Amino acid sequence: MEQKSLFSVISPIMVGPSSSHTAGAVRLGLMARNIYKTDFKKVKFVLYNSFATTGFGHGTDKGLLAGVLGYSVDDASIKNIFEHVIGIDYTYEYIEDISRHPNSVDIIFDDKMTISGDSIGAGEIRINSINGFNVNLNGTYDTLLLMYKDKPGMISTVSDIIQKQKVNIASLHCDRDSKGGIASMYLALDIPVGEDVVKKVQSIEDVFFVTNIRKLK
Amino acid sequence: MAILSFSNLIEKCISQQKTIYEIAAEEEAILAETEVDVVRLKTLENLIAMKDAIKNGLTSKEKSISGWCGDDCAKLLERYKKGHALFGKIFEMISAYALATAEENLRMGRIVACPTAGSCGIVPAVIVAVSEDRKIPESEQVSGLLTAGMVGLIISNKVQLAGAVAGCQAECGVASAMAAAALAQMLGGNVPAVINAAALALKNILGLTCDPVCGLVEVPCVKRNVFLAIHAVTAVELALSGIESKIPLDEIVDTLKITGQLMSPMLKETSLGGLAKTKTAQNLEKDLYKQN
Numbered sequence: 001m002e003q004k005s006l007f008s009v010i011s012p013i014m015v016g017p018s019s020s021h022t023a024g025a026v027r028l029g030l031m032a033r034n035i036y037k038t039d040f041k042k043v044k045f046v047l048y049n050s051f052a053t054t055g056f057g058h059g060t061d062k063g064l065l066a067g068v069l070g071y072s073v074d075d076a077s078i079k080n081i082f083e084h085v086i087g088i089d090y091t092y093e094y095i096e097d098i099s100r101h102p103n104s105v106d107i108i109f110d111d112k113m114t115i116s117g118d119s120i121g122a123g124e125i126r127i128n129s130i131n132g133f134n135v136n137l138n139g140t141y142d143t144l145l146l147m148y149k150d151k152p153g154m155i156s157t158v159s160d161i162i163q164k165q166k167v168n169i170a171s172l173h174c175d176r177d178s179k180g181g182i183a184s185m186y187l188a189l190d191i192p193v194g195e196d197v198v199k200k201v202q203s204i205e206d207v208f209f210v211t212n213i214r215k216l217k
Numbered sequence: 218m219a220i221l222s223f224s225n226l227i228e229k230c231i232s233q234q235k236t237i238y239e240i241a242a243e244e245e246a247i248l249a250e251t252e253v254d255v256v257r258l259k260t261l262e263n264l265i266a267m268k269d270a271i272k273n274g275l276t277s278k279e280k281s282i283s284g285w286c287g288d289d290c291a292k293l294l295e296r297y298k299k300g301h302a303l304f305g306k307i308f309e310m311i312s313a314y315a316l317a318t319a320e321e322n323l324r325m326g327r328i329v330a331c332p333t334a335g336s337c338g339i340v341p342a343v344i345v346a347v348s349e350d351r352k353i354p355e356s357e358q359v360s361g362l363l364t365a366g367m368v369g370l371i372i373s374n375k376v377q378l379a380g381a382v383a384g385c386q387a388e389c390g391v392a393s394a395m396a397a398a399a400l401a402q403m404l405g406g407n408v409p410a411v412i413n414a415a416a417l418a419l420k421n422i423l424g425l426t427c428d429p430v431c432g433l434v435e436v437p438c439v440k441r442n443v444f445l446a447i448h449a450v451t452a453v454e455l456a457l458s459g460i461e462s463k464i465p466l467d468e469i470v471d472t473l474k475i476t477g478q479l480m481s482p483m484l485k486e487t488s489l490g491g492l493a494k495t496k497t498a499q500n501l502e503k504d505l506y507k508q509n
Binding site: 003004005006007008009010011012013014015016017018019020022023050053054056057058059062074076078079102121122123 | 219241244245248249256259260262263266281282283321322323324325326327328329330331332333334335337340362363365366367369370373374377378379381382395431432433434435488505
């Protein structure tokens with residue numbers, strides 16, 4: 001069991017009313033922003049189950065939008081976020097799907113990247129999938145995420161680059177759609193790596209997407 | 218080594234001749250790889266945010282998105298202005314501060330989740346009201362909040378503090394136990410008195426369900442904050458007189474967890490039972506969907 005901080009019970013400082021439906025929504029948005037890392041023109045939120053049915057009264061819609069725009073959970077202007085957004089096309093869809101977590105969302109940027117996540121209580125979140133690939137990111141670690149053509153040796157090539165930076169890998173996970181198909185790998189790191197590392201990983205043959213995901217505050 | 222039980226905590230306090238807040242700050246400093254002073258400073262930041270929320274809540278009548286709540290604190294203050302309070306100044310202040318914070322929360326104001334947003338009014342109301350009345354210095358308030366944090370942390374290591382997992386006993390109930398611990402500490406209680414205060418508060422709120430109308434953190438959550446803040450004070454009065462909880466806090470927490478497991482899912486934040494299924498709640502729900 002990973003030891004919990006005292007501040008897991010006396011924080012976050014946040015705008016209300018719900019740690020799961022408001023602060024959790026902002027944090028899901030922030031994580032999605034950290035993953036996509038691109039100035040977007042268009043964002044669509046698909047809210048599931050309790051997020052869909054009680055989200056209106058909890059400001060979940062506002063929280064998600066504020067998150068993808070980089071607002072922190074305690075920003076008082078989240079309440080009036082719709083008045084602050086200029087030049088971004090944002091839409092919401094509401095779906096009932098019991099196969100999904102009660103507080104679940106898909107965040108779709110520019111029709112290009114779909115990031116799915118859940119708000120699991122007390123403001124804690126987890127990102128479950130990125131463009132259909134299974135991940136498990138909760139924002140507590142700086143994480144290097146890459147997608148590549150499945151082939152032998154990729155783990156050692158990547159970990160070799162990271163090891164040369166003297167950065168400790170806290171955990172490493174891989175997934176793939178089929179043998180020799182598209183694979184994903186993410187590494188939780190004790191300290192963040194620089195853009196030079198991202199570039200090095202990007203230059204590995206058959207790697208087609210790399211992102212350096214900063215942990216949430 | 219993490220402190221996983223209250224018996225473990227008491228042992229550590231006795232063997233090292235330290236208070237709960239000292240152990241709490243030291244443990245957190247080790248975990249966060251920082252200094253005790255930094256932990257206390259971060260705690261102070263939370264305390265200041267709590268005070269800001271109270272201040273904002275005391276002067277606002279703005280309603281929540283649903284329009285159901287938001288103007289009750291003003292009503293309470295109006296009554297007190299006329300000198301109607303039954304139990305005196307501290308009772309007035311605790312009630313008003315708990316309501317002010319909980320209302321600030323539902324109008325999307327800035328609050329501190331303690332332990333959750335739905336139960337955010339309880340710990341601040343007790344710490345701030347008593348400190349103002351008794352002129353307790355800020356550093357002792359920080360010690361109180363650290364004590365509350367240690368109690369909440371040990372409980373949360375055993376049971377997830379979410380209405381969906383164990384009902385409201387795990388949210389407002391735990392907040393009340395945290396508030397009781399903070400207050401007992403600030404009033405000079407020793408380690409057993411602090412733990413007993415938390416135990417008495419938690420023991421007498423076991424079984425509290427989570428049945429919010431339409432799933433919103435409003436009915437009955439907002440006013441419940443007032444009741445559970447006062448509940449904490451009752452526990453402290455008993456504990457400081459030397460009254461002990463016959464059942465130790467560790468066993469009460471285990472009971473809370475088991476009671477949560479025994480509780481029907483309909484009473485755990487799903488809004489499928491309890492107050493959420495009353496005729497009035499169903500009418501409120503219809504009105505809300507019209508508005509949405």
